[in-house]
Amino acid sequence: MARHGITESFATYGATLRNPQWSVSAWAPDGALVVSLWNHHYRAGPGGAMEFADSMSRWSGPGNAEFRRNVAQAHAAKSPVRLVIASTDETAHVQSGKDASKVRKDFDARTELVGEVASLEGDDVVFRFRRA
Secondary structure, eight states: OOOBOHHHHHHTTTOOOSOTTTOOEEEOTTSOEEEEEEGGGEEEOGGGOEEEEEEGGGOOSHHHHHHHHHHHHHHHHTOOEEEEEEEOSOHHHHHTTOOGGGSOOEEEEOTTEEEEEEEEETTEEEEEEEEO
């Protein structure tokens, strides 16, 4: 699949980022939460599912606050989740919690997948995706 910028990738789902400089989640018109998740947080899930696990306390800023609110809302409402994968060669920078807007990234809207917030425990979140 072709790689694009974050704004274009979210637009694939009809979602508009509140602020393209720091937003990493937005609601699509169909009620799905669209999230940008790091490729290096992928792990194999049960039954062939794709999972992405992270701790929201790893980073901070307005994008984090917005992400936390959106994830909590999606988890409570059992909303579908759509995926935009963010990839970078600078994973150590990202994992350290530094400003990830400063690193080169590629974004890939994975329209063939539909997911859920599989687990939300404190700051730890797991997203699980399967083919639509």
